[in-house]
Amino acid sequence: MNQKYICLYPSRFKLDGGAMFGIIPKPLWNKRIPADEYNRIEMSLRSLLIQRDNKIIIIDSGCGDYQGQKFNERFALASTLKSFDQLLAQHQLKREQVSDVILTHLHFDHCGGLLCGQQLELTFPNATLHLHRRQYQHAQNPTARDKGSYQIEHIENFVGQYEKKDQLHWLEGENGFIVGDLNFQTCHGHTPYQILPYNSEMMYGADLVPTAHHVDLPWVMGYDLHPGKSTEDRLEVYQFLIEKNLYYIFDHDLEFIAGRLRKKERGFEFYQLISSQQASSEEFTLNSFSVSECDK
């Protein structure tokens, strides 16, 4: 069955390049993504919308449109910030039609968009929220090191609202079923119980490999709580991606939406990369997408 994939861009944003590349020296990563005058690199916030039968599913949601000027300046959101009303209108959709929202984890740049406007109302009031219970528990008791990545008052706000409406599906365990044809695996290096949703065509990889430039196993983020575990997570997921021949969807790559993975003499590389220009208006069908001219 064909399903339609649409990439939505709540905004671009910038983070410190050193923190994004962990132990990798700047002369190496700066060749792949050049830093600005504050040493920040520009990235996308990419939500994935999947349309199938009568379901409209959204994976991850950006930072939200209510964070305020100081926040927007710090992360360079302001000029590219769009609301989900605007993003969905481009595809003749409304946020009330969204049936399911999946959060890979609760860092602010992935879940903030579940609230909107100054009243902080639910962006997708009719959706079921799919969230891993253990990631939520971690967000409530983070370490001193990752506390700044969780806006717990917002998280408890939308989780509470969904719970009250009985529209909350707690995910449990190391892997399992989410909704439609989507299942999940977990990984724990970036944050405990980050989930990776996948079907027979693709995996949305969240912060396991945030951009195509992070493909090499040791190129893991300084933000990761357990970077050594992240390299182990990757090895396991890489083998799975190759075995199933899945597209890997990047959440933070400015240029590339997705790519397939293969082994090379030393390590791994992405190929058949789909760039955001090649996928016309960010709408694409993975199994029919012409990838021949996208090979890099």
Ligand SMILES: [Zn+2]
């Ligand atoms: Zn994260």
